[in-house]
Amino acid sequence: MTNKIFMALTFIGVPLSVIGTVMHWPSIILFVLYCLTIIALSSFMGRATESLAIVAGPRIGGLLNATFGNAVELIISVFALKAGLVGVVLASLTGSVLGNLLLVAGLSFFIGGLKFKRQEFNVFDARHNSGLLIFAVMIAFVIPEVFSMNMNETKTITLSIGISVILIFLYLAALFFKLVTHRGVYQPSGETEGHEEEEPEWGKRKAIAVLFIATIAVAYISEHLVHTFEYVAESFGWTELFIGVIIVAIVGNAAEHASAVLMAYKNKMDVAVEIAVGSTLQVAMFVLPVLVLISLFFDQTMPLLFSWQELIAMISSVLLMVVISNDGETNWFEGLTLLAAYIIMGIGFFLL
Template structure:
């Protein structure tokens, strides 16, 4: 039923997106069409990565899901940078961190917890991710903000480039650690359970083809979506910050949202957590630094300097997530706690 709905949305949304952009329809209507189309495309990306996850196991599957899910946001952000919307991009990065840690993980824990009294996942992965989250968000994002207070604009940009380079190197080292040198060292009994007797929806070749085509389509729709931001913000009275933190983040991460919840409902918590937390780490340690380097090719470069509300919100989300996930055990109430935190922050950013 759900797959049929997304097929209908895609079959209607993609042609309407193309026609609407060519005929210059009303921006608000186009904004809705583009968002629905991207969410429908993200569902196909989620299904394709789920097929690959069954073949590859939870770690590779979670990484693939996060990577292709974040590809949507990366594409939207690049076009936003090209349009000079640096504030929207920084806000969308904030929104991704908050969305993945509080909304995606929260919904996964809540939905899974309604079906299962108690759900467990790798405590070793949880602790490993905790350290990286502390480093990526609290150290690497706070330091540029603090130091930039007494720096001219050019030096702030140089600091951002240096921090970005360190983040990318450490992220690649973390992948090498997890997937090569220490693969299986911290394996938990039953971690791959449920994959051996489950058949993927699509073969490996078909899944990769779907991912490729969906990514190309998302790139086209995203470029047009960016051009509607200003009109929509003016019409509804939304701030640049709210559009980035809430709207772009939810649309851009729709693939992870759907996949993580589905996996949690099937009690595959290792991959659900890997999607939510792994996606956050990829945003903070890879996507954000890459955008800093990409921005150097545009008129307005993007320093890795967030506003105080953005920093406090991200740091709070990281600390709360670590407190809840560090025991490798979760339930519906812990999920509800994360969702409550997301709702409070959403209200704050809306009123800011």
């Protein structure tokens, strides 16, 4: 039923988005239309990556889902950078970290926990990811903010570039560690056994084709979505920070939201956690550094500097997630705790 709704939204939303853009419909109508269409397209990306995950296993599947889910946000962010909306980009990346760790993981733990009293996932992966989360957010994000207080703009950009290169290198090294040198060393939890027997919804070629077409459609719509931000902010009295942290982050991560919750409902917690935490790591250690480097080619460069509110929110989210996930098991109450934290931060950013 849900798939049919998303299919209808896609086949109606994509043509209407093109028509509305050409005919210059009111910005508020276009904003809603673009967001709904991107979410519908993200559902196809989620289904395609789920099919590939069945073939490739939980780690590769989670990585693919996070990568193509973050591709939406990366595309939106590049066009926002081109338009000079650096504040929106940084806020959307903050929102992505908060959304994945608190909203996506929280919903997954909560929905899965309502069906299963106790759900397990790979504790070794959880601890490995915890270390990377602490490094990326509590070291790589805090250091530029602290040191830039006594630096001019040129030195701040230089520091941001250096940290970005290190983050990208470490992220690639982490993938090499998990998928090559230590593949199979840390055995996944028993709940993943037998998943290989499940039939994928789509074959490999069809799944890849759907991902490719959906990504192109999202790229087109995202470029025009960015141009509606200013009008929407003025109409509703929203700040760039709120639009980035909440609206853009939710729309940009719609694929992960749907896929992670579905995986948790099916008790495939290794995949669900890999999507939520793996996506956060990819945003913090790859997407954001890449955007810093890409910004060098635009009129306005983007330093690796967040506001103190954004930093404290991300650090709090990381610490809460580390404490909850480090035992390798979860339940509905832990999911509800993560969701409560997200709502509190959402209210804060709305009122800021």
